[in-house]
Amino acid sequence: MRFRKTEGAYLTVYLSLVFAIVLSLLLALVQGAAAGAARAQSDLIADLGMDSVFAEYNREVLRQYELFFIDTSYGTGYGGVGRLESRLKAYLEQNTDPGRSLDMTGATTLLKLKNPYLEVEEVSYASDEGGAVWKAQAVAYMKAAYGGGLVSAVREYLDIVEGNGLTAKDVAEETAQRKRAFEEGLAVREITEYNTGDGEELSYGKLSDTADTLLGDGLLYLLLPEGAHISGTVIHPDAYLSGRVKTGRVNKGIGLHEGAARPDGLDDELIYGEYLMKMCGNYAQVKREGLLSYQIEYILYGNSSDAANLRASVLSLFSVRGASNLIYLYGDSTKKNEVRAAAAIICTLLAVPELTEALVLFIMGIWALAEAAVDVRVLLDGGRVPLLKKRGDWNLESLGSLGNPFPGGGQSQRGLLYSDYLRIFLALMNREDKVLRSLDIVEMDIRQSAGNAQFRIDACVDYIQAGFGFCDAWGHEFVFRRRMCYE
Numbered sequence: 001m002r003f004r005k006t007e008g009a010y011l012t013v014y015l016s017l018v019f020a021i022v023l024s025l026l027l028a029l030v031q032g033a034a035a036g037a038a039r040a041q042s043d044l045i046a047d048l049g050m051d052s053v054f055a056e057y058n059r060e061v062l063r064q065y066e067l068f069f070i071d072t073s074y075g076t077g078y079g080g081v082g083r084l085e086s087r088l089k090a091y092l093e094q095n096t097d098p099g100r101s102l103d104m105t106g107a108t109t110l111l112k113l114k115n116p117y118l119e120v121e122e123v124s125y126a127s128d129e130g131g132a133v134w135k136a137q138a139v140a141y142m143k144a145a146y147g148g149g150l151v152s153a154v155r156e157y158l159d160i161v162e163g164n165g166l167t168a169k170d171v172a173e174e175t176a177q178r179k180r181a182f183e184e185g186l187a188v189r190e191i192t193e194y195n196t197g198d199g200e201e202l203s204y205g206k207l208s209d210t211a212d213t214l215l216g217d218g219l220l221y222l223l224l225p226e227g228a229h230i231s232g233t234v235i236h237p238d239a240y241l242s243g244r245v246k247t248g249r250v251n252k253g254i255g256l257h258e259g260a261a262r263p264d265g266l267d268d269e270l271i272y273g274e275y276l277m278k279m280c281g282n283y284a285q286v287k288r289e290g291l292l293s294y295q296i297e298y299i300l301y302g303n304s305s306d307a308a309n310l311r312a313s314v315l316s317l318f319s320v321r322g323a324s325n326l327i328y329l330y331g332d333s334t335k336k337n338e339v340r341a342a343a344a345i346i347c348t349l350l351a352v353p354e355l356t357e358a359l360v361l362f363i364m365g366i367w368a369l370a371e372a373a374v375d376v377r378v379l380l381d382g383g384r385v386p387l388l389k390k391r392g393d394w395n396l397e398s399l400g401s402l403g404n405p406f407p408g409g410g411q412s413q414r415g416l417l418y419s420d421y422l423r424i425f426l427a428l429m430n431r432e433d434k435v436l437r438s439l440d441i442v443e444m445d446i447r448q449s450a451g452n453a454q455f456r457i458d459a460c461v462d463y464i465q466a467g468f469g470f471c472d473a474w475g476h477e478f479v480f481r482r483r484m485c486y487e
Helices: 009-054 059-065 081-096 098-102 128-146 148-163 171-185 204-215 219-223 241-247 266-279 295-301 306-331 333-349 353-380 399-403 418-428 431-447
Strands: 114-125 460-471 477-485
Touching (some): 009 081, 009 460, 009 477, 059 431, 081 114, 114 128, 128 460, 148 418, 171 306, 171 353, 204 353, 219 306, 219 353, 241 431, 266 431, 295 306, 295 431, 306 418, 333 353, 333 399, 353 399, 353 418
Antiparallel strands (some): 114 460, 460 477
C-alpha cells in the first residue's frame, strides 16, 4: 500500500499555535479589563459612600451658623467614629450590591464586588484643639463672604484702647482708695455745704454719696434705661462643651487636618469676633432662637445667668468709659480748674487744706465715673459714645450735676454703639475661652431645634480619612484611602 504525502499540514499547526496565543491574549485582556472595571467601580463606590456621608451635614448648624459639619450622633446622644463608620459601611453595601434594595432574589453582577474591609482612620471634630476646627471653618466662611477688609474698623478701635490704656486702668478702684485715704486724713468730719457760684450746691457729703452710688452693687439697675427688662434665664455650664472639657469627656480627633489654614493671627481673631457678632445675640439685639438672651455677653464672661453676664458687661463698659473720661478731664484745663477750686473750698471748710490735692484726684475720679454712668446708659439705650471724647461730647458739664448723674438725652450721633464695644471686648479676651464658650452657645441653640435635643459639638466632624478594601469575583484585591473635607 502506498501513502500519498499531504501538502500544507504545517498551516494547521501554525494556526493552532497562533489561535492559542491570541486566545490567551484575549483572555488576559478580558481579565485585565475586568480587573480595571472592578478597580474603577471600587473607586466609584468609595467616592459615592464618602459623598453620601458628607451630604448628611447637620441642617440646623448650617441654617443657624452657616457652617458644614456632620453630626455623627445622627440625632442620638452619642456620636463618634464608630457610628460614622457604620453609616459609611451601609452606603458601601448599598452601592456594591444595588439590587439588594430592589429585593431581586438571585440578582448578581459580573464583578461580584465585596467590601470586606473599611476603617475610618482619621476625623477632625469641631471641638479639636480647643475649637480650632470650628473656628477655622468660620473664619474661612467670613473671608469668602465678606473679604479681608471686614475688621479694619475694629483694628482702629483696638489701637485707641491699647494706645491709651483704657482697659489697664481701674478708675473705680482707684477712686474708692482715694475716698478712703481722704476720709482717713480728715481731722474734721463735719460736712459743710458751699455754693459754687452758679446756684448749685456741692459738698463733700454729696460727693461721698455719689461715690457710694457709683461704686455700689446696685449700679446695673441704675444704668439700665427706664423700663428695661433683664432676662432671667439661667443655665448649667457643665452641660455644655466647656464643662465637659474640664472633665475630659469629649471626643478627640486629629485636630486641623493637613492643608487646613490655622486661624492664629490677629486678623483671624478679629474676623472670628465678627462671625460671633453676626451669628449670636446680645443685649442690644437678642437672638430669638437662642437659649440665652445675651449670648455675646456669655462668651465674654461665662457666667451661668443672663443677668450676671449683663452685669459683667456693664461693669466692663463702665470701667472703660471711666478711664476714657478721666483722660479727657486731665486734658481739659477748664474742668481741671473747676475741680481744683471746688476741692480748695471744701478742704478749707473742713479745715484740712493739706488734703486739697488728694480731694482733687478723688473729685476727678468721681466726675469721670459719673460721666461714665451716663455713657453706659446711652449705650444700653441704643446710642453712641466715642472711645475718646472731644469738646462737646461731655454730658455732665458742671460739678453740680454730680448729684444727678443720669440726665435725659445725651445720645450722640457720633461714636461707637454697644455692639462695637462688645467687638473690642471680644478682641481682647482670652482666645481659648472665646472659642469654647462660643461652642457652648452653638450647643444651646441647636438643642432648641427639633430632633437635636442631645446635640454635642464634639460629635461633629468636617474631615474624614478612610481606608477601603474591595475584592472581585476573580480574587483581585483593591486597597486604598480616601480623604474628604468641606471646603
